[in-house]
Amino acid sequence: MDFAADPAEAAFREEIRAFLKANLPRDLEERGRRHYTPTREEMLRWQSILHAHGYAQPHWAVEHGGKGWSGRQRMIFDQELAKAHAPVTNVQGFALFGPVLNAFGTPEQQARFREPLLAGEVVWCQGFSEPGSGSDLASLRTSAVRDGGKWIVNGQKIWTSQASLADWCFLLARTSSEGKKQEGISFLLVDMKSPGISVRPIISIDGQHHLNETFFDEVAVPAENMIGEPGQGWAIAKFLLNNERLFGSADMPALYMSLERVKDIAARSEIDGRPLIENAEFAARLARLDFDIAAIEMKMIETIARGVMSERDLSIVGSSIKVRATEVYMKLTELAVEALGDAGPLLFPDPEGPAAIVPAPGPRHAEGVAVAYFYSRAAAIYGGTNEIQRNIIAKAKFGF
């Protein structure tokens, strides 16, 4: 073990900062600074800029269009982007679908789907959960029946984030009801412009529209749009979910930005005539989270350093990080609202949106804080609820 800082890291960080300074559009930065969810146009515009400079997904292997960066470089890159308030790009496309495409896609599929994703031309959404299949995902009933060169998809998906913005959907569908329920599931790529697809918005408790119900009525999907073989969908989904738990849940930039935000609010807010940050009880709660974040980051570094892991170890580590990181994130958003005092419950509609309130109902630093609190509840639910993660740990680690 050697904990000395790598001098190359500082130079690398400077390189990223210089890139951001020169290339992050001011309007995107301003929206990010005020914590509004990027629009489709904003996401794609930023992705196309990243792509033009070779930063589309630099941690991917060179043969997959990346630069083969180390996990550590990826962490620094993500951190700098978040610090600069760059928009979050299409998570479903890059963090979830991309690794599946790289690992399981045929050369033809990779050639067809990768470049539009990297170049910021398309948005992907994920069709996993169904009204009757949440935690018990393998019970899903959306069906795909083979008809010549096509699969005919019927069913309903729910909680499909960004479905209303998406060009493509990767989904799990049942292609067989023989044997174990996991064995009849397949992984399909569906063009959202296909006839028979309808999307209905679900407004979430943060007052925003991220979630949707997506209906599939006799939707024809070309047979070449299946990733892997029929029945391989569950194994691919497990691969995807482990990635999501590790890199989606332990979203280090989001954790650091949330911590900074609480510190900022607590320095502006007062209690008994003193800055809230000087209140011993409040500061102790924040201090615990400050250390937890350092430990989660270290866990990520350690996990990356271990390299290839068995499926068992990956489950234990991925689920542990998922539970801890989401709990910490949720506590941070909770502290931020609490720290605002009277400004905590104020409703701040998107100032560019149709329901804008002019003048703003409260101080700038209160914008988006309650929204983040409400939306953060989803973190302990998506990618498998934290209760499911505990089931996974009990089974993988102890055999229960």
Next chain:
Amino acid sequence: MDLNLTDDQQLIRESAARFVSDAGRPEPGHRGFDRALWSQMAEMGWLAAGISEDLGGFGGPVETALIVEELGRGGRAGAFLGAGVMGPQLLVATADAAATEAVLPSVIAGETILAAAVSEEGAAGNLAHVAASAARDGAAWRIDGAKSLVLVGDVADRLIVSARTAGEADGISLFLVDSGVPGVTVQATPLVDGSGAATIRLDGAEGTLLGSEGEGAAALTAMAEQTIAAIAAESVGIMEAVAEITAEYFRSRKQFGMLLGQFQVLQHKLADMAIDAEMARATLLVALAAFEQADPALRARRFAGAKAASGEALRRVTEAGVQAHGGMGMTEEYPVGFYLQRMVVLDAVLGAPAVHLARCAASLATAGA
């Protein structure tokens, strides 16, 4: 940063794990200082593992952590924290070349037990809370005061004592004191986990100044850093052991016609222990990385955070372990209770988690201003 163990480090871990599995967990009533076992540890080189090469050792905090984690897992870390970490590390931290050269070799050889007498009633983890005083007496110094929770103080041959030689802020000095000299009264205070400690009274006891007068505070901080890393390591071993013991119990005990492991509420408690153990290892790594941290405020915040986080997790896991065993958890002979007893000791050494969390909080407030 490279988190992979070197071949040598891998060997240390393996030899410590083998030692623990050969020795087995000590039975109640046999958990005090064992000189034969201590000599064995010295022969294996473990007392040199945390000492740098230029001082006759071969490692540092990583090597110490590897050993202590395994000892903690096997319930064999009792004397090591006091005699293998706190005493020798405080000696090294004084940077007193002559004293180190004179004393350290026999400490490393396991012949001299050196204890750090640095806590006092009411200190609550604050090593600058020193009421003991020292005054010059010709070439020597005379020390007056009382030290509490001196780990291995009951069997120590020599002590390093903190005492005030000047005013409030900078006046702490460190002294080497033979525990047998006139004016030293050692009252053995057995601890709840069966390990040994002492309350030590000094009434004009003769001591030798270590390092420069009034500059003991930095050495105390350096010793505390080493100790916190070792406690974090021991805590990892304990948490993993408790989770394993609990899982084993869940595999064998039946109620309502089912194995306990089939009850989801218990599975989730076990999963929480496993998560705490996973993250405790990350806490240990944060502490080990903090030795390379150049920013003094952040460095102090990370060590304090490590004591707080590992302490809180250790309490959660050991308490949950006892609860998970029902009545069996209450018995002295069943091993899970021992780890709870050990937790109470580790919690108190250098101050409780709440004390350290308050330090982190104050540091955050300053950094934010």
